[in-house]
């Protein structure tokens with residue numbers, strides 16, 4: 001059987017949890033990388049024969065899928081990383097939506113063209129609004145949820161764990177003091193760093209380390225993995 005094909009920009013973005021799942025289960029796959037800042041994707045988009053063309057996409061034989069949660073769900077089913085009863089299904093649905101809110105909320109803060117009325121004065125000035133009004137309340141809820149749990153669903157791993165990890169990694173990198181306020185999330189984060197898949201991907205130079213595209217004020221290919229310093233409006237470099 002031909003390997004599955006995935007397409008996405010050459011940054012971590014919303015594809016990274018999908019990559020963690022694939023590497024976690026040791027699946028062979030082809031990755032079609034589209035360079036951010038080029039038109040390659042947009043030139044091909046309409047001709048791929050997809051119902052709702054977008055990035056990321058998945059082609060697996062006759063199956064073609066877009067929407068990151070639909071792709072994660074498809075892979076989760078394939079590899080046993082999904083809810084297996086009604087109660088867990090409800091939790092999974094809730095996490096799909098809630099982690100998407102965090103993903104989208106971060107994009108609305110870090111990408112200037114998406115910043116709206118919430119942050120009228122830009123990144124630096126909007127930082128405390130983002131932290132206090134947006135992300136901290138969600139991390140508090142998640143921290144309570146994760147008490148006495150190894151993974152989101154308790155003892156067994158689901159695809160949502162990789163999404164939560166990626167969101168925590170981005171926020172921990174952008175705001176290095178943040179995670180220390182949430183002991184249960186911090187423990188989960190550090191455990192996940194050693195999880196097969198996460199370790200493989202983050203330890204490899206095969207894939208971009210940039211969280212965001214170059215249009216973002218933080219986490220783009222230029223300054224990836226360096227915490228952003230609000231005072232200098234720049235990335236904190238080694239030794240600072």
Ligand SMILES: N[C@@H](CCC(=O)N[C@@H](CS)C(=O)NCC(=O)O)C(=O)O
Pocket residue numbers: 013014045053054055056066067068069
């Ligand atoms: N809700 C969609 C969002 C997809 C999306 O906005 N993709 C962005 C990259 S993160 C994109 O550039 N899509 C290409 C396009 O709009 O043609 C998902 O979860 O997959």
